[in-house]
Amino acid sequence: MHLLAEGKAPQAVAISAPTTYHGALASAYAEALLGFSEGSSASRSLSDGGHPDYLRCGSEGQPPGVDDCRNLCRDLSLCPVSAAWRVGVLFSADRLSLGAANSLLKMTEEPSPRARLLFLLDDGTLIPTLRSRCWNLSVAPSSEAASLLPPQTTDQWAQWFAVPKGEEDPLLQLRGWTTELLDRGAAPLACSLESVRLVAERARLSEPMLQDLTYLVVKEDLPLEQIFGDLW
Structure with a gap:
């Protein structure tokens, strides 16, 4: 510039x-x-x-x-x-x-x-x-986004779902969570989140769909293969 x-x-x-x-x-x-x-x-x-x-x-x-x-x-x-x-x-x-x-x-x-x-x-x-x-x-992802972890409690998940559409980019949040989880040695969950991000990015999922998919993988511990079983 x-x-x-x-x-x-x-x-x-x-x-x-x-x-x-x-x-x-x-x-x-x-x-x-x-x-x-x-x-x-x-x-x-x-x-x-x-x-x-x-x-x-x-x-x-x-x-x-x-x-x-x-x-x-x-x-x-x-x-x-x-x-x-x-x-x-x-x-x-x-x-x-x-x-x-x-x-x-x-x-x-x-x-x-x-x-x-x-x-x-x-x-x-x-x-x-x-x-x-x-x-x-x-251009690297912002360090602020990478410093956070996924929601842990029911209240934290509720707050995450309540963020107005467009105020925060959930794809960037997922990238930041993945980085932080890898730094903490939580490779399996980081891998699952990265898979969610790639699916959402390539399929251009809406924010509500991405949030639902993230919740199922992180909170409910459901594998993507099971969620999309009829589509693979």
């Missing part, structure tokens, strides 16, 4: 961070490049695809396909409509198929002068030929 403020924008940046951060990271980076102030009406329209120079490819937890990547390269080669840059964001870039990743090589090797790329990764990495052409950064 300091470089962007000085008018220096790396052509391609790869950021490794929890998937739940990706939407905010994409918006913040695009806002900085497109010249929006935080909280402006134009800034808020980014998440809805409301700016012609902000190009999203894929979505949180879902990588783009080969055709999506090719279309992005084509659109990035065009002149900006109203900003200094055209900004392309590739979600779940660590899960790109080999064909999709290879379709981006020419764009990263011979970039359009006004094109800028942001690769968002979760736990994986880009293929070496892409990674070598990017500035690579990492």
